[in-house]
Amino acid sequence: xxxxxLLLVAAASASLLGCGGGGGGGxxxxxGGGGGGGGxxxxxxxxxxxxVFQLASSFKNKCAAVRTGIDIEGNAFPDRAGTATDExxxxxxxxxxxxxxxxxxxxTNPALGGTRLQYxxxxxxxxxxxxxxxxxxxxxxxxxxxxxxxxNSTASAxxxxxxxxxxxxxxxxxxxxxxxxxxxxxxLSGGQKKLIRGTRILTVNGIDLVxxxxxxxxxxxxxxxxxxxxxxxxxxxxxxxxxxxxxxxVMVTSQNLVTKAVNRTRILNSxxxxxxxxxxxxxxxxxxxxxxxxxxQQMQTEGVSDLVLDLxxxxxxxxxxxxxxxxxxxxxxxxxxxxxxxxxxNAAAGNRNPVTGEVNEPVPFYRTGxxxxxxxxxxxxxxxxxxxxxxxxxxxxxxxxxxxxxxRGAGVEVVLIGAGTxxxxxxxxxxxxxxxxxxxxxxxxxxxxxxxxxxxxxxxNNASGSFGVRLxxxxxxxxxxxxxxxxxxxxxxxxxxxxxSATCPAxxxxxxxxxxxxxxxxxxxxxxxxxxxxxxxxxxxxxxLPR
Numbered sequence: 001x002x003x004x005x006l007l008l009v010a011a012a013s014a015s016l017l018g019c020g021g022g023g024g025g026g027x028x029x030x031x032g033g034g035g036g037g038g039g040x041x042x043x044x045x046x047x048x049x050x051x052v053f054q055l056a057s058s059f060k061n062k063c064a065a066v067r068t069g070i071d072i073e074g075n076a077f078p079d080r081a082g083t084a085t086d087e088x089x090x091x092x093x094x095x096x097x098x099x100x101x102x103x104x105x106x107x108t109n110p111a112l113g114g115t116r117l118q119y120x121x122x123x124x125x126x127x128x129x130x131x132x133x134x135x136x137x138x139x140x141x142x143x144x145x146x147x148x149x150x151x152n153s154t155a156s157a158x159x160x161x162x163x164x165x166x167x168x169x170x171x172x173x174x175x176x177x178x179x180x181x182x183x184x185x186x187x188l189s190g191g192q193k194k195l196i197r198g199t200r201i202l203t204v205n206g207i208d209l210v211x212x213x214x215x216x217x218x219x220x221x222x223x224x225x226x227x228x229x230x231x232x233x234x235x236x237x238x239x240x241x242x243x244x245x246x247x248x249x250v251m252v253t254s255q256n257l258v259t260k261a262v263n264r265t266r267i268l269n270s271x272x273x274x275x276x277x278x279x280x281x282x283x284x285x286x287x288x289x290x291x292x293x294x295x296x297q298q299m300q301t302e303g304v305s306d307l308v309l310d311l312x313x314x315x316x317x318x319x320x321x322x323x324x325x326x327x328x329x330x331x332x333x334x335x336x337x338x339x340x341x342x343x344x345x346n347a348a349a350g351n352r353n354p355v356t357g358e359v360n361e362p363v364p365f366y367r368t369g370x371x372x373x374x375x376x377x378x379x380x381x382x383x384x385x386x387x388x389x390x391x392x393x394x395x396x397x398x399x400x401x402x403x404x405x406x407x408r409g410a411g412v413e414v415v416l417i418g419a420g421t422x423x424x425x426x427x428x429x430x431x432x433x434x435x436x437x438x439x440x441x442x443x444x445x446x447x448x449x450x451x452x453x454x455x456x457x458x459x460x461n462n463a464s465g466s467f468g469v470r471l472x473x474x475x476x477x478x479x480x481x482x483x484x485x486x487x488x489x490x491x492x493x494x495x496x497x498x499x500x501s502a503t504c505p506a507x508x509x510x511x512x513x514x515x516x517x518x519x520x521x522x523x524x525x526x527x528x529x530x531x532x533x534x535x536x537x538x539x540x541x542x543x544x545l546p547r
Contacts, residue, residue: 048109056097059090063434072148085111087434088119098354100441101125102346129455131467140439140536147437150535155256157228161185161195168528171210174201175480180260184252194250198242198480205236219527227532228254242481261288262295266485267302270496276304279484283317283399286372293374296328300381308495310391315539316398320370326406327365331384335365340406343443355429355442371546387413389495397422397539402445404458409447416460416473417495423457427541462504474504
């Protein structure tokens with residue numbers, strides 16, 4: 001590939017570390033509405049002048065505390081002696097040059113009080129969407145050491161069960177959303193899998209999860225038992241399966257596991273025709289390319305008439321794989337001459353990516369393997385479908401939403417079953433400066449028709465409320481009473497029903513509390529269990545292409 005768009009390059013590439021965000025021109029200062037345009041002016045002698053911006057590159061890597069040595073990837077730290085004000089000046093200019101809504105940022109003096117992080121918090125738009133949600137709900141930073149550690153972690157400690165916290169406080173309700181194939185959670189105990197979808201956790205290492213845990217130490221034990229920090233951790237759980245009136249005890253030992261992109265596939269019979277089902281949980285890591293191509297090849301070989309693509313837990317990942325998925329659904333004719341997604345930067349960027357400095361070329365519908373894990377140039381299978389049924393929740397985010405939007409841009413009907421998506425048409429290039437990595441929204445993804453305004457998400461047509469982009473389909477709650485891929489599972493059943501009759505089931509409240517586990521009504525102190533937050537890059541468009 002001769003063009004590499006690298007979302008993660010900002011913290012790893014020496015060239016970008018030196019350019020500080022790619023502001024244009026050779027002058028020391030620029031002014032005006034955005035990113036490196038503007039005419040030259042005389043550098044001010046008195047310091048900060050509102051609306052006058054020195055190039056970010058002139059402040060890049062000038063640090064109050066200079067790092068020495070190399071990072072965990074073997075790259076020498078680029079830091080040089082500077083001041084806290086230099087660091088804030090870099091943030092100010094970098095925001096001006098690359099931030100998507102740079103004209104909506106109040107320009108304040110970086111030399112005034114406050115830390116670099118407090119200053120960064122102010123460098124964003126504070127506008128809201130029509131629903132009242134923050135327009136920029138993704139402004140964030142973390143230490144570069146943490147960023148690199150996460151980026152280089154290929155596996156994390158887990159039992160292979162994704163837990164969903166339905167109620168974090170007493171009476172707590174924690175259930176299994178799905179399990180990873182071949183993981184400790186799927187080992188047999190007493191002739192059955194240790195954990196299945198819908199299994200409710202009652203106790204953790206002897207502590208009552210539902211009604212107990214009245215001290216922080218006990219809640220820490222609950223948290224550490226549910227979400228182990230290292231492999232080799234053995235935990236004893238008392239659990240209750242969906243539809244069962246009795247409990248059982250299992251022991252699970254954590255392993256370092258990588259999320260399997262395609263968790264499972266099914267070929268279902270509906271009205272005498274074959275309907276394919278794919279549970280696709282992440283567009284990353286690189287193995288996702290092989291896994292989804294293999295699944296689509298199965299669908300093509302079976303001759304499915306329709307496809308149900310389950311993205312309810314898919315928070316995003318490699319945009320190139322999202323493009324491949326969309327091509328494999330739509331096929332040659334529908335995608336011919338069309339783009340999958342274009343990146344829209346701030347108005348001053350012109351036809352250049354203001355972060356990389358490269359020409360802003362659109363992402364095509366990729367028709368071949370790209371070299372992640374499928375050989376570059378390998379023709380992809382295609383189903384040539386006029387519609388696709390997408391199962392969604394508010395965890396359906398970023399690259400998953402790009403599939404919905406990109407297919408709609410190519411004229412494919414997307415039927416949405418479940419809940420509204422998260423609403424993230426935006427992305428960023430993480431950028432290190434002086435030991436902190438900053439995430440500042442720099443682009444909006446738009447489809448072939450130029451549409452990308454879904455900050456309030458895509459929502460099924462019969463959902464209540466007046467916000468979000470409405471698509472054909474049905475609002476349906478998860479029931480946790482059936483395995484994913486089972487034709488009786490709530491969302492999949494609704495998709496099959498809509499396919500046959502274009503009607504939706506009656507919306508019923510979630511039945512997750514039907515367990516017979518005893519629930520206390522006493523007024524004991526209640527401390528919430530806390531599921532670890534997902535890394536922000538797991539809910540983003542990753543622009544990486546193989547070199």
